[in-house]
Amino acid sequence: MTDIIDGNEVAAEVRAGLADGIETLKAEGTTPGLATVLMSDDPASETYVSMKQRDCEEVGINGIHVEIDAGASAEKLFDTIDDLNADEDVHGILVQMPVPKHVDKRRVLRAIKPVKDVDGFHPENVGRMVAGNALYKPCTPHGIQKLLEAYDVETEGAEAVVVGRSDIVGKPMTNLLIQKAPMGNATTTVCHSRTQDLEGHLREADIVVAAAGVPELVTGDMLKEGSTVIDVGINRVDADTEKGYELVGDVEFESAKEVAGKITPVPGGVGPMTRAMLLYNTVKAAGIQSDVTVNLP
Numbered sequence: 001m002t003d004i005i006d007g008n009e010v011a012a013e014v015r016a017g018l019a020d021g022i023e024t025l026k027a028e029g030t031t032p033g034l035a036t037v038l039m040s041d042d043p044a045s046e047t048y049v050s051m052k053q054r055d056c057e058e059v060g061i062n063g064i065h066v067e068i069d070a071g072a073s074a075e076k077l078f079d080t081i082d083d084l085n086a087d088e089d090v091h092g093i094l095v096q097m098p099v100p101k102h103v104d105k106r107r108v109l110r111a112i113k114p115v116k117d118v119d120g121f122h123p124e125n126v127g128r129m130v131a132g133n134a135l136y137k138p139c140t141p142h143g144i145q146k147l148l149e150a151y152d153v154e155t156e157g158a159e160a161v162v163v164g165r166s167d168i169v170g171k172p173m174t175n176l177l178i179q180k181a182p183m184g185n186a187t188t189t190v191c192h193s194r195t196q197d198l199e200g201h202l203r204e205a206d207i208v209v210a211a212a213g214v215p216e217l218v219t220g221d222m223l224k225e226g227s228t229v230i231d232v233g234i235n236r237v238d239a240d241t242e243k244g245y246e247l248v249g250d251v252e253f254e255s256a257k258e259v260a261g262k263i264t265p266v267p268g269g270v271g272p273m274t275r276a277m278l279l280y281n282t283v284k285a286a287g288i289q290s291d292v293t294v295n296l297p
């Protein structure tokens with residue numbers, strides 16, 4: 001029987017595990033604070049940011065939300081980031097990506113103080129992670145490691161294939177999987193849009209992380225029997241539903257679940273874990289900035 005990996009359940013465990021650290025911080029006079037900044041009219045981005053704010057409320061993190069008109073000047077965003085960098089009640093800052101075209105994304109990533117960069121996207125934090133000394137692991141790959149751990153998936157010595165080479169998922173996922181560390185030590189291949197024989201690689205894979213942003217790219221016939229399939233894709237495709245769309249992953253779930261040993265659904269797989277690890281990094285950030293030792297799950 002195929003195991004459906006329940007991201008909502010593991011995320012709830014992570015949130016419950018954060019209660020101890022949050023309590024410790026509050027007893028020392030610090031309420032962890034997370035600022036989310038949205039400069040976009042994209043409805044999906046609005047949904048994701050409001051989910052993150054709801055999560056904060058649930059676990060007792062002080063959520064601060066700033067909205068900037070998508071047509072406003074880039075300086076408006078940089079001034080906001082400067083203010084949040086200086087605000088002692090704010091321990092984590094997340095600027096929702098993508099930002100409008102007239103805003104230099106790399107400058108945004110550099111503008112956030114590294115100790116408040118709970119996405120782990122600042123070049124200093126990327127460098128630390130690659131060197132095996134991460135301050136904040138990027139939320140999606142970190143959440144995937146937690147899922148693999150929760151479902152007893154052995155990464156050591158496994159053949160892993162990461163499909164996609166983005167800065168937010170593919171590259172950091174690959175880095176974590178190859179590290180000489182728990183939930184690492186995998187022999188890891190990265191496939192991308194110029195890969196000649198995706199199927200040939202997938203067929204050898206014990207673990208597949210699909211993060212290409214292509215709806216249903218990976219189908220059951222490409223997979224190895226019993227493999228673990230992690231679907232990072234969250235694609236809105238037009239459909240005759242109440243919302244006018246449905247969510248599909250980068251994996252064709254129906255065919256893949258017939259072959260895979262363990263598989264994440266969309267929704268309810270990686271997405272909730274990304275949000276849970278954002279809370280995790282925020283609690284860690286609050287501990288560092290208030291000089292309080294916190295236990296993390």
Ligand SMILES: Nc1nc(=O)c2c([nH]1)NC[C@@H]1CN(c3ccc(C(=O)N[C@@H](CCC(=O)O)C(=O)O)cc3)C=[N+]21
Pocket residue numbers: 047048051094095096097098119139234247266267268269270271272273274275
């Ligand atoms: N600076 C920054 N950091 C991010 O972490 C970031 C970002 N920008 N930009 C956009 C992506 C996307 N992202 C999601 C996280 C959780 C769900 C999620 O929880 N999805 C639910 C359902 C979503 C739904 O119902 O629409 C699920 O998969 O079960 C989705 C998307 C974070 N991102």
